[in-house]
Structures are given as C-alpha cells and as structure tokens.
Amino acid sequence: MSDQDLVKLERRAVAGAGDGAAANVLWITINREERRNSLNEQVVRTMIRGIEQAMASGDVRAIVLTGAGDKAFCAGADLAKNAQGAVFAVDYSQPRSYIVELFNCMEACTLPIIARVNGAAMAGGFGILCACDMAVAADDIRFGTTEPKIGMTPMMILPYMQRLLPPRQLQEMCITGEVFAAPLLLEWGIVNYLVPRSELDSKLDWLLSRVVDKSPTALRIGKQAFHSMRDMNLRQALEYAQVMIPVMASTEDAREGMASFQQKRSPVWTGR
Known part of the structure; x- marks a missing residue:
C-alpha cells in the first residue's frame, strides 16, 4: 500500500475567512480503518510531510487530524506483526525515532x-490527541494508555499528557492501563468540545470558522509565543512578551486589524 493510501492529505475549503471568502484547511486522515488507524513509520512520515507542506503552502489556515471510519481515531503503534517487541526497537544510528520527529x-x-x-x-x-492545539470528540468514544497491559509504560507521550492531565488521573492511566469513557475527556480538559457523533463535523466546522477568520500572522506568532512561554518562568515570559508586542504590531495584519476596527469593516488579511 502506498503512502498516499495509508494517509489521505486533502485540502478542504471552510467558510469564514475575514474577507468573506472560504479558507483552505488541510485534512490529514490516517486511512487504516482495518488496523484501527494504527501507526507505522510510513504513516508517521506521511503525516509529517503533510504538516510541513501545509506550513510551506502559504494558503492553508489550519490542519485537521483524524482517522478513517468511526471506530478509531488512532490506536497507537501497529503491533500486528511485532509480537516480539520489534515495534519498540531502536536504530541507534539515528538521532531520534520517527515518533519523536512527528511530535517535534x-x-x-x-x-x-x-x-x-x-x-x-x-x-x-x-x-x-494531547499534542494537538484543540480537539473536538464524539461523546461515545473511549481512550486510554494501554501500554501497561503489554509490559510497557506510555513513555513517549508522557510529556504531552503531563501538560494536560491532572496528576492523579495521569498516574492512574499510566499504572493501570485501563480504558476510560468519553466524558472524562472534557472533565480532564483533554478536548475542547464533546458532542453527539451526529454533530461532530458540524461542531468541527463551527470551530474552524472561528479560526480561519483570524490573522494568519497573529496565529503563527501567537502559537510560537504560547509554546515558548510555557517553558519559561514568569519573569522570562513577561520579558519575552514585552519584546514580542511591538514585533506583532509592526506586521501588515496588525495594521489592517486596527484599520478595519476603526473603519468598522471586516479585515482583509494578507498573512504578512
């Protein structure tokens, strides 16, 4: 099966851009429904390529990650032909694994x-899921870190889980390997919205419409600032912020945003 068959990369237009036009959103769909959309190196490298192409394109405003069908978003690593643990083998000649490359x-x-x-x-x-910026989930799905059931611990994903989950709940997941019901996704702050399955796509479109009408420049700089500040102490974050404010204010989009506000019209973003 080709990389294109394992992962679908598809641009879709979403209404809601600031000038009234539609905006492009890249959908990355893991297309292995028969394997519960599990991961292998081909899948991951195609996902990376899709993300990189979207960033380089200049006309994509957001990325959606999902899985084919309605049974699995992603079941984790494909263990089908790796009963001896080969899926966890490491090529020590390489500086990092492909999973780390995806998260980076x-x-x-x-x-x-x-x-x-x-x-x-x-x-x-x-x-x-934890590594994404936002999430919308169907209210009948289940989730968990099942690694303890095969003698492992969720080591690779732990840094992202620690950023989102309450410590006690995280410890329970890592120790027991149990599977949990969807309502806890919202209670623990893992997803933004939990909706009936029939409303999943309409809620996603609603969320996307609130994203793509914003300045692409502000989103880029804002995401960079969010991730940078998260790793700083308070004093460092405030110093960083006071430097970045005039940087943002000097962009074309910031000037257009101020002008459109004063002229009481919709902004026309250039992304510069």
Missing part, C-alpha cells in the same frame, strides 16, 4: 492543529 513537527507547526476524535484514542493515538 507538531510542536514547531505554526498552524492550528485540531483533532477530530471520531473513535478510540489509545496509547500513541492518545498522545497525538
């Missing part, structure tokens, strides 16, 4: 990444 790519992405959680989010798939 998502972290560096200057476009909003939204998870469309259409089914079970397990193990590494749950980690991908």
Whole structure:
C-alpha cells in the first residue's frame, strides 16, 4: 500500500475567512480503518510531510487530524506483526525515532492543529490527541494508555499528557492501563468540545470558522509565543512578551486589524 493510501492529505475549503471568502484547511486522515488507524513509520512520515507542506503552502489556515471510519481515531503503534517487541526497537544510528520527529513537527507547526476524535484514542493515538492545539470528540468514544497491559509504560507521550492531565488521573492511566469513557475527556480538559457523533463535523466546522477568520500572522506568532512561554518562568515570559508586542504590531495584519476596527469593516488579511 502506498503512502498516499495509508494517509489521505486533502485540502478542504471552510467558510469564514475575514474577507468573506472560504479558507483552505488541510485534512490529514490516517486511512487504516482495518488496523484501527494504527501507526507505522510510513504513516508517521506521511503525516509529517503533510504538516510541513501545509506550513510551506502559504494558503492553508489550519490542519485537521483524524482517522478513517468511526471506530478509531488512532490506536497507537501497529503491533500486528511485532509480537516480539520489534515495534519498540531502536536504530541507534539515528538521532531520534520517527515518533519523536512527528511530535517535534507538531510542536514547531505554526498552524492550528485540531483533532477530530471520531473513535478510540489509545496509547500513541492518545498522545497525538494531547499534542494537538484543540480537539473536538464524539461523546461515545473511549481512550486510554494501554501500554501497561503489554509490559510497557506510555513513555513517549508522557510529556504531552503531563501538560494536560491532572496528576492523579495521569498516574492512574499510566499504572493501570485501563480504558476510560468519553466524558472524562472534557472533565480532564483533554478536548475542547464533546458532542453527539451526529454533530461532530458540524461542531468541527463551527470551530474552524472561528479560526480561519483570524490573522494568519497573529496565529503563527501567537502559537510560537504560547509554546515558548510555557517553558519559561514568569519573569522570562513577561520579558519575552514585552519584546514580542511591538514585533506583532509592526506586521501588515496588525495594521489592517486596527484599520478595519476603526473603519468598522471586516479585515482583509494578507498573512504578512
């Protein structure tokens, strides 16, 4: 099966751009429904390529990550032919694993990444959900870190889980490997919205419409600032902020935003 078959990369137009036009959104769909949209190196590298192409295109405003079908968002690593643990083998000649490359790519992405959680989010798939900027989920899905059931711990996704989950709940997930019901996704702050399955796409479109009408420049700089400040102490974050404010104010989009506000019209963003 080709990389294009394993992962679908599709541009879709979403209404709501500031000038009244539609905006492009890149959908990255893991297309392995028969394997519960599990991950292998081909899948991950195609996802990385999609994210990089979207950032380089200049006309994509957001990225949606999802899985094919309605049973699984992503079940984590594909264990089908790896009963001896080969899926966890490391090539020590390489500086990092492809999963780390994916997370680094998502972290560096200057476009909003939204998870469309259409089914079970397990193990590494749950980690991908946690690494996204926002998420909308169907209210009948299940999630968990099942690694303890095969003698492992969710090591690779732990940094993202620690940023989102309450410590006690995180410890329970990591120790027991149990599967949890969808309502806890919202209670624990893992997703933004939890909706009936029939409303999943309409809620996603609603969220996207509130993203793509904003300044692409503000979103890029804002995402960079968000990730940078998260790793700073308070004093460092405030110093960084006072430097970045005049940088943002000097952009074309900031000037257009101020002018449109004063003239009481919709802004026309250039992304510069």
